[in-house]
Amino acid sequence: MAQIEYKRRSGYLFLAVMVGHILLISAQVNARSGVPVLEQYAFGALSEIQRAVSSTVSGINRAWTGYVVLRGAREENDDLKRRLAAAEIQVQEQRAEAERAKGLAQLLELRKSVALTTAAAQIIGGAVIPGFRTVTIDKGAHDGLKADLAVLAPAGIVGRIVTASPRSAKVQLLVDRNAAAGALVERTRVQGVVIGDGENGLQMEYVSEVADIVVGDTVVSAGIDGIYPKGFVIGRVESVEKSGTSVRRIVVHPAVDFSALEDVLVVLTPAPGSEPPGGAGG
Amino acid sequence: MKAAGVILAIAVALALQTTLAWYATRGAVTVDLVLVAVVYVALTSGPTAGLLAGTLGGLAQDTLISGGITGIGGLAQTLVGFLTGVVGTQFIVVQAIPRFVVFFLATVVQQAVFMGLYELLDLRHFGTPYAAVAEQALGNAVVGVVAFQLVELLPGAMERRRAMRRGPRR
Secondary structure, eight states: OHHHHHHHHHHHHHHHHHHHHHHHHHHHOBOTTSSBHHHHHHHHHHHHHHHHHHHHHHHHHHHHHHHHHHHHHHHHHHHHHHHHHHHHHHHHHHHHHHHHHHHHHHHHHHHHHSOSOEEEEEEEEEOOSTTOOEEEESOOGGGTOOTTOEEEETTEEEEEEEEEOSSOEEEEETTSTTOEEEEEETTTOOEEEEEEOSSSOEEEESOOTTOOOOTTOEEEEOSOSSSSOTTOEEEEEEEEEEETTEEEEEEEEESSOGGGOOEEEEEOSOOTTOOOOSSOOO | OHHHHHHHHHHHHHHHHHHSHHHHHTTOOOOOHHHHHHHHHHHHHOHHHHHHHHHHHHHHHIIIIIOSOTTHHHHHHHHHHHHHHHHHHHSOOOSHHHHHHHHHHHHHHHHHHHHHHHHHTTSOOOOSOHHHHHHHHHHHHHHHHHHHHHHHHHHHHHHHHHHHHHOOOO
16 A cells, blocks of 8 residues: 555656656747747647636626627617607608698798688698588688688688688588589580589589580689689599480589698688679588 | 765766766767666666656756756656666566666667657757667666676675685684
8 A cells, every 4th residue: 555655656756857857848948939948838828728718708798798788789779769759750740841831832822823812721620420521720700700701722622611610610611512612614614513422522513415514624613602713723524424415414523632631721802793602602 | 865875876977977978079888877877776776766866867967968958868867767666666677687678778768768859859960879879778788787786796795805804713
C-alpha cells in the first residue's frame, strides 16, 4: 500500500517536474512570430478562455437584451397600432373635411351663379320610413326658412322644405313619392311633371304622347310650380317606354345623388314669375 | 541524506565533466558524466531520486555547459532519471551487462529527447547523429559500468588493504 502511494507520489512529482521544464523551455523559445512559445500558448489559452467567457456573456446579454427589447417591442407595437388607428381616423376625418370643403366650394360656385338669395344649410338627419324621402337641415325659421322653399345642390334640384322649425327644417326630396316638380326637356322644351318614385328614381308624367323625348335628354325645372326656379337640372332621361308612337312612361335618373348629400342651398326668395302650384309641389 | 548524496554526485560529475570537456572538442569519445551520475543514482535510489538527480544535473548542464535553452537538457535528464529509476525497481540490474544496456539505452533516450526537442523547436539541427550518439552511449555505458564496479569494489578493497597492513593474525 505504501509502495503504491510512493509510486503515485513519484508519478505526480515527475509530471510536475516535466511540466515545469516545458514551461521553462517555452518561456525561452520564440515561436515563428517572434513571441515566446510560453507566451504564445498562454495567450492562446487565455484568449480561448476569454472567447468562451465573452461568448457566454454576450449570449446571455443578447438573450436578456432580446427579451427586454421584445417586451419593449410589444409595448411599442401596441402603441404604434393605437397611433395608426388614430392616424387612420384622422386621415378619414381629413378626407371627409376635404370632400366637405369640395362640396362647399361647389355650393359656393352655385350660389354665385344663381341670382337668388340663398342660405347654405347642412343636412343633419334623414327619414327612415320606406317610400318617404326626407332629410333634416340645420337651418330653420330663425334663418328665414319656411315651407315650400326650394332646396338646391350643385348637381341640381334636391327638393323643397315641407316643415320649418326655429332651428331646423324638413326637406322633402324630389324622389319622395309625394314630391313633384314642373319640368321640361331641355332639348325639345317638352313640358311635364316629374314625380318621385319613393326610392331613388323619378318619372316624368303629363307629357304629350307625341313628344320628342329620347334617352339621355336633360330634364330641367320648368319654374311653373311656384317652388323651384326655372332651368335647374332635375335629371337625365333614362328610359322611354312607348306604345306604338305614343309615349307611355319616361324614367328620369336624378342628377343629385341623394344618398351622398351633405350641404344644400335653400332658395329664400320665391322663383321670379312663379305661378301658384298647379299639381306640383305635392 | 539521500538528497545530499544526490547533490554531491551531481556536483562531482559536473566538475569532472567541465574539466574533461576539451576531450569532446578534440574528437575523443564523448562521455556525459552527469548522465552517468543520474543513471547511477536512479538505479541505486529509485525513480524519485532519479528524477531529482536528472532535474538537478540537467538544469546545471543547461546553464553551465551547453549554453542552449535551459530546460531541454533538464527535461531529457529528468525523463531518463525517472524511467531508469522505474526500470531499476522493476528489474534486477546488478550485473555488468544489464547495467551496460541500461546506460546505453538511457543515453540514447536522453540524446533522442534532447535533439528531438531542439529539432522540434527549430533551434538546432543535428543532421544524422547516429554514430555520435552511439559513441556517447557506448562511452557512458562503459564509464557507468566501471563506476558501478569501482563503487562496489571500493569498500572491499579498502578493507583488504587495512587487513594487509595489519598483517596475518596468528
